[in-house]
Amino acid sequence: MNYLRACFLLLGLVASPLAAQTRSERWAQDINFFANQFRTVHPQAFARVSPSDFDQAVTDLISRTGELTDYEILLGINRIAALVGDAHSWIYTFQANSGMRQLPIRLRYLKDGFYVVNAGPAAIPALGRKVTAINSIPVDEVLARVRPFIPAENDHWATYQALPMLVSPEVLHAARIVPSNTAPVRFTFDDFSLELTVDNSGLSAFPRKARPQTPLHLRSQNLRYWFEYLPDSRTLYIQYNQCQQDPAMPMAEFGRQVAAFAAENPVERTVFDLRYNTGGDSSIIAQLLLPLQELVVAGKLAPRKNVAFIGRQTFSSGMNNAIDLKSTGQVTLVGEPTGGSPNGPGEVRGFLLPNSRFQGQISTKPFALPGYAGKDTVAPDVLIEMTIDDWANERDPLLQWLIAN
Numbered sequence: 001m002n003y004l005r006a007c008f009l010l011l012g013l014v015a016s017p018l019a020a021q022t023r024s025e026r027w028a029q030d031i032n033f034f035a036n037q038f039r040t041v042h043p044q045a046f047a048r049v050s051p052s053d054f055d056q057a058v059t060d061l062i063s064r065t066g067e068l069t070d071y072e073i074l075l076g077i078n079r080i081a082a083l084v085g086d087a088h089s090w091i092y093t094f095q096a097n098s099g100m101r102q103l104p105i106r107l108r109y110l111k112d113g114f115y116v117v118n119a120g121p122a123a124i125p126a127l128g129r130k131v132t133a134i135n136s137i138p139v140d141e142v143l144a145r146v147r148p149f150i151p152a153e154n155d156h157w158a159t160y161q162a163l164p165m166l167v168s169p170e171v172l173h174a175a176r177i178v179p180s181n182t183a184p185v186r187f188t189f190d191d192f193s194l195e196l197t198v199d200n201s202g203l204s205a206f207p208r209k210a211r212p213q214t215p216l217h218l219r220s221q222n223l224r225y226w227f228e229y230l231p232d233s234r235t236l237y238i239q240y241n242q243c244q245q246d247p248a249m250p251m252a253e254f255g256r257q258v259a260a261f262a263a264e265n266p267v268e269r270t271v272f273d274l275r276y277n278t279g280g281d282s283s284i285i286a287q288l289l290l291p292l293q294e295l296v297v298a299g300k301l302a303p304r305k306n307v308a309f310i311g312r313q314t315f316s317s318g319m320n321n322a323i324d325l326k327s328t329g330q331v332t333l334v335g336e337p338t339g340g341s342p343n344g345p346g347e348v349r350g351f352l353l354p355n356s357r358f359q360g361q362i363s364t365k366p367f368a369l370p371g372y373a374g375k376d377t378v379a380p381d382v383l384i385e386m387t388i389d390d391w392a393n394e395r396d397p398l399l400q401w402l403i404a405n
Helices: 002-011 023-040 051-063 070-084 121-126 139-149 155-165 169-174 251-264 286-297 317-327 388-392 397-404
Strands: 105-110 113-119 185-188 193-196 225-230 235-240 269-273 305-310 332-335 346-352 359-365
Touching: 023 051, 023 070, 023 359, 051 070, 070 139, 070 169, 105 155, 105 388, 113 121, 113 388, 121 193, 139 155, 139 169, 225 251, 235 251, 235 397, 251 286, 269 397, 305 317, 305 397, 317 332, 332 397
Parallel strands: 235 269, 269 305, 305 332
Antiparallel strands: 105 113, 185 193, 225 235, 346 359
C-alpha cells in the first residue's frame, strides 16, 4: 500500500501535504520563517523589543491572515521587523510580486515638509507644491501611521523610506488613510486639492524633472561614482553614490584618473558627495583616497577646504565612509543628519520566504563605531537643508556654501 501511494504521489494522483495547505497556513509558515531569522540569525534582535512582545506581534499577524490582503500581510511582516529597529533587516516592500503600486506623483522631503517634485500628466498642477494632507488627514499624521511599517534606526531614514509609501494606495489602505486600494486618493496642498488614481501607463511616463536644468548633484545619480571640475571655484567635485565597484570603471582606475586630473589642475576645494550613498562595501573608497593622499604627500595637491556632503540617504557603508573622511581631521561634514546609524547591525544575508517567495534580508553582525556611543545618526558639522526655493531655482545650497567659504 505504501509503495502504491508513493507511485500515486509521483504521478500527482494524491495531494501532497504542501498542496493541501490553505492560504493562511502558507502565510503562517512564511511569517514564522521570517520571525526565526531574527531569533536565530540577528545579533541584536531584542535590544529594543522584548522577546514576548515580538512573539505576540507574530501571533497577532498570523491570527489575522484570513482577513488581510497579501500586501497588508507583507506590510505587517515589516511592522514586526520595525519593532527590532534595524534598517538593514526587512522584507523588500516594492518588489515585482508584491502588488504594491504608486500614484503618478513623486515626493521629496525638503526643509519644511513633503513636496511634489515629479508628476504624471494628471498631477502636473501639483509640481512644486507642499503636501499638507492626504484624504483630509494632516500629512504628519499620515506619516505617523505609515512609520510603523518602516524598519529604521532613526527618523531621518524613516522619512526617506516613507517617500514612495506615501504615494502607494496599498500602503495608504493598510495605514487606514483610504478605505480601499482602488479608491481615489485626495492630496491637499496650500490652496487646492487633487484626486489621483494609479496611472497604468507606468513610471516611464513621468517627466524626469519639472525644472529646465538639472543641478550637478542630480545629474548622474545612476552612476556609482563620477567627478567633475568646477574651474571658476577650482572645486574638484566627486559624487560617490554606491559603495560598489563599477565593472566598466573599477574604483582603482577611477582613483587614478581623479588623481591624474588633480595633479594637472589647480584644486582649492574637494567635495565627496555622499548624499545619495546607501551603502555596499565600505573598503572600496580606499582605492580613491590613496592616490589622492599620495598627491598630498608629494605636495602636488593642497586644497584649502575638504568637505563631505551627507543627508538622510547616507546609509550603511556610505555613512561609514563619511565617518572615515571626518576621522582624518581634514574633512568637514556638511548637509543633514544621516539615515544610517553608527550603532546599528549590518553585514546582511538575503533570504526568500518559502511560500510567497518575497525577498528579504537580515543583519548578521553588530557594529558600534568609536566616538559615537549612544548616537543613532551622524550629525553634520554644518547643517544645511534644501528648501523648495533651492529646488525650484536649480540651487544646491551645500555647494553654494562651500564655494562661498
